[in-house]
Amino acid sequence: VTGGSRGIGAAIARKLASKGADIAIVYSSDDNAASAVCEEIKKDFSVNCRFYRCDVSDFEEAKKTVAAIKNDFGSIYILVNNAGITRDGLSAMMSEEDFRRVIDVNLVGAFNMTRHCIAGFIRQRGGRIINITSISGLMGNAGQANYSASKAGLIGLTKAIARELAPRGITCNAIAPGFILTDMTKDLAQQDEIKSRIPLGSIGSAEDVASAAAYLVEASYVTGEVLRVDGGLAM
Numbered sequence: 637v638t639g640g641s642r643g644i645g646a647a648i649a650r651k652l653a654s655k656g657a658d659i660a661i662v663y664s665s666d667d668n669a670a671s672a673v674c675e676e677i678k679k680d681f682s683v684n685c686r687f688y689r690c691d692v693s694d695f696e697e698a699k700k701t702v703a704a705i706k707n708d709f710g711s712i713y714i715l716v717n718n719a720g721i722t723r724d725g726l727s728a729m730m731s732e733e734d735f736r737r738v739i740d741v742n743l744v745g746a747f748n749m750t751r752h753c754i755a756g757f758i759r760q761r762g763g764r765i766i767n768i769t770s771i772s773g774l775m776g777n778a779g780q781a782n783y784s785a786s787k788a789g790l791i792g793l794t795k796a797i798a799r800e801l802a803p804r805g806i807t808c809n810a811i812a813p814g815f816i817l818t819d820m821t822k823d824l825a826q827q828d829e830i831k832s833r834i835p836l837g838s839i840g841s842a843e844d845v846a847s848a849a850a851y852l853v854e855a856s857y858v859t860g861e862v863l864r865v866d867g868g869l870a871m
């Protein structure tokens with residue numbers, strides 16, 4: 637689970653551990669947070685859990701990390717590309733660096749991790765890839781041209797990989813969360829205004845997204861799908 641040290645990624649890691657999966661957490665910087673999530677997972681679910689510091693946007697670093705995880709666990713069966721960042725701003729003012737960095741982490745990072753897992757999935761004749769996109773990738777969001785483009789790109793990546801790997805019995809799906817309460821969104825000032833636009837009337841939890849991920853692990857006849865977990869917002 638990339639970006640598993642907090643927020644949605646940590647909730648997905650816990651959910652998959654609760655189903656008996658051993659967990660590898662990939663994270664960018666907060667060693668203490670990653671270590672704490674792993675300790676809790678081991679204590680609560682009696683599975684193996686290890687954490688790996690890696691910038692997923694770096695092709696070689698991602699390669700080394702996938703190799704290290706395989707070495708430690710024997711194989712990888714589920715890849716959750718959840719690591720993501722925002723660098724919001726109106727396009728008229730956005731720097732090239734802010735545009736590229738968000739694409740690099742959110743889209744290229746997911747490609748890198750997938751790229752290095754594919755050979756193993758093919759060899760073992762099975763695997764699950766779950767990409768965490770966003771309703772911003774479906775609808776576009778003003779002030780998030782970089783983020784919306786990265787998440788829309790992730791949907792294209794999901795469908796292309798799903799088609800490439802379907803003959804091998806490997807599925808690739810995406811989850812598109814709406815507003816989920818995490819560190820990424822805790823500062824959103826207009827929470828009441830947002831709630832009024834959500835048909836189900838509330839902001840989602842990381843656990844809501846984690847349940848969808850657990851479903852996609854179980855679903856063997858679903859591939860190339862984009863599952864919205866947004867309280868009906870982008871319907």
Ligand code: NAI
Pocket residue numbers: 638639640641642643644645662663664665666690691692693718719720721741745768769770771812813814815816817818819820821
């Ligand atoms: P968060 O900011 O709480 O956590 C992000 C995680 O990604 C952290 O574990 C961090 O270590 C990791 N990360 C960041 N850059 C990385 C890099 N270069 N290499 C490796 N790991 C890196 O974010 P949150 O809210 O939990 O979001 C998780 C995913 O869900 C993201 O892809 C985000 O775009 C997506 N999402 C979140 C929504 C929300 O409302 N919170 C809505 C829609 C999508």
